[in-house]
Amino acid sequence: MDIYALTRKKRPTHLTLGQSTTISRPPLSTIDTIESPTLTEQSSVDSKQQSSLNSASSFSEPVTGPPTRHHWKPDADSTHCAQFGCRTAFGLFERRHHCRKCGDIFCSEHCAQSIRLDQSSRFHPKGILSRCCNGCANDYRRWLTGLKDTQEQQHQHQQDEHGREKHSRRGTGIMTHQPHAMEGVTELGRDDIVEANRHPIAIKSKHEVAFNPIPSVPADWQWSTF
Numbered sequence: 001m002d003i004y005a006l007t008r009k010k011r012p013t014h015l016t017l018g019q020s021t022t023i024s025r026p027p028l029s030t031i032d033t034i035e036s037p038t039l040t041e042q043s044s045v046d047s048k049q050q051s052s053l054n055s056a057s058s059f060s061e062p063v064t065g066p067p068t069r070h071h072w073k074p075d076a077d078s079t080h081c082a083q084f085g086c087r088t089a090f091g092l093f094e095r096r097h098h099c100r101k102c103g104d105i106f107c108s109e110h111c112a113q114s115i116r117l118d119q120s121s122r123f124h125p126k127g128i129l130s131r132c133c134n135g136c137a138n139d140y141r142r143w144l145t146g147l148k149d150t151q152e153q154q155h156q157h158q159q160d161e162h163g164r165e166k167h168s169r170r171g172t173g174i175m176t177h178q179p180h181a182m183e184g185v186t187e188l189g190r191d192d193i194v195e196a197n198r199h200p201i202a203i204k205s206k207h208e209v210a211f212n213p214i215p216s217v218p219a220d221w222q223w224s225t226f
Helices: 003-007 028-053 134-176 190-197
Strands: 113-117 128-132
Touching: 113 134, 128 134
Parallel strands: none
Antiparallel strands: 113 128
16 A cells, blocks of 8 residues: 555645635614714704804895794793703793793893894894894804905905906007097008108218309400400
């Protein structure tokens, strides 16, 4: 018996593929379900800040009355001031005060400022002076600053446009309108100048003297002395 043949490793005649290891991943719906509350919460905060700063971006609607009360928080739903860190409890000696802008309930100390609102509780420069909380008052001041900057930029843009239009009209007048003093004047071209050089003009020198010959003396002329 051949010991070498028994101990030698035999190569497989058929190749077989091993089972691939797969990493279990959560389905897409599970990821969306986990992350969706965070994204929703963040988007709601951003939309709230954006709406508070730009609540009255358009003033096409006139102010027709005081701010609406449909968004006010019911009195029974609040027992303490809504200001962060304030522990004032409402009761016989402390009244509830609604912010006309956000509709939440505060104590008298944290709802003592005034802002101008329209009938839809939006910021308006000509709105009715209304009670508000400290947070809405800060938003109103930022809104006024942004509104002032926007108006100044629009005014500067109008001045620039007016200046460019005026300069354009002035430049157009210089290039197109012909002065009255130049009407009927014929301009000389290069051909006229070259044509004049083809006919030279004889110029006399200063040293040339006009020669006038003396008539000849007759042959029978007799000179006599007296």
